[in-house]
Amino acid sequence: MAFRDLSKAERVALATQAIAERRSLIERWSDLQLPDALPWQRRASIVGPLLGDCDSVADLGCGVMLLRPFLRPGTRYVPVDIVARDEETVVVDLNQQPLPKLDVDGWAVVGLLEYLYDVPALFRALTGTVVTTYNPVDLSDRPRAENAWVNSYDTEGLEAVFAATGWRVVVRETLGAQRIWKLTR
Ligand SMILES: C[S@@+](CC[C@H](N)C(=O)[O-])C[C@H]1O[C@@H](n2cnc3c(N)ncnc32)[C@H](O)[C@@H]1O
Numbered sequence: 673m674a675f676r677d678l679s680k681a682e683r684v685a686l687a688t689q690a691i692a693e694r695r696s697l698i699e700r701w702s703d704l705q706l707p708d709a710l711p712w713q714r715r716a717s718i719v720g721p722l723l724g725d726c727d728s729v730a731d732l733g734c735g736v737m738l739l740r741p742f743l744r745p746g747t748r749y750v751p752v753d754i755v756a757r758d759e760e761t762v763v764v765d766l767n768q769q770p771l772p773k774l775d776v777d778g779w780a781v782v783g784l785l786e787y788l789y790d791v792p793a794l795f796r797a798l799t800g801t802v803v804t805t806y807n808p809v810d811l812s813d814r815p816r817a818e819n820a821w822v823n824s825y826d827t828e829g830l831e832a833v834f835a836a837t838g839w840r841v842v843v844r845e846t847l848g849a850q851r852i853w854k855l856t857r
Pocket residue numbers: 696701704709712715716732733734735736737738739752753754755764765766767768782783784787788
């Protein structure tokens with residue numbers, strides 16, 4: 673049964689178990705379809721232009737690749753995900769494996785940080801320009817385990833991670849309960 677079809681209690685139990693084992697909840701992602709992802713389209717439409725000064729963009733946790741049409745025409749696009757979304761997808765579990773070495777100058781980390789156990793490690797590995805999003809606890813009171821979110825930063829705490837790993841915030845926007853940041857080294 674798909675994760676979204678489980679009861680709230682079943683989702684929380686599954687997520688709690690995965691968090692205890694520090695494993696990625698791949699069951700949540702294996703059958704992601706466009707209708708599930710459409711609520712994230714507005715976010716993609718904001719993120720794309722923020723990466724407009726990049727010639728090539730790796731989309732970490734690319735999902736159904738909503739971002740791609742919002743990038744500047746001609747931008748080289750590299751989809752990366754824990755699940756092969758097409759034959760081009762670089763498949764990696766960012767909770768288990770290092771960031772792949774990709775020759776890109778921009779990285780989208782959109783709707784992904786909530787599912788990572790070691791967020792600082794990812795930011796230490798990234799280079800160039802990053803646009804990232806997060807549901808911080810100061811804006812979002814959604815129960816985190818129900819969504820299989822494994823961490824719980826507030827805005828200040830996550831921005832402290834950016835600073836400690838060498839990043840400077842050049843844009844910070846708010847979209848509902850989410851923040852969107854553009855970062856440079
Ligand atoms: C909430 S969706 C966001 C999809 C897309 N970025 C968007 O905004 O439309 C999270 C995506 O991250 C991927 N993902 C989750 N955990 C991951 C992990 N540990 N390593 C790599 N990708 C992961 C999922 O497969 C899914 O496609």
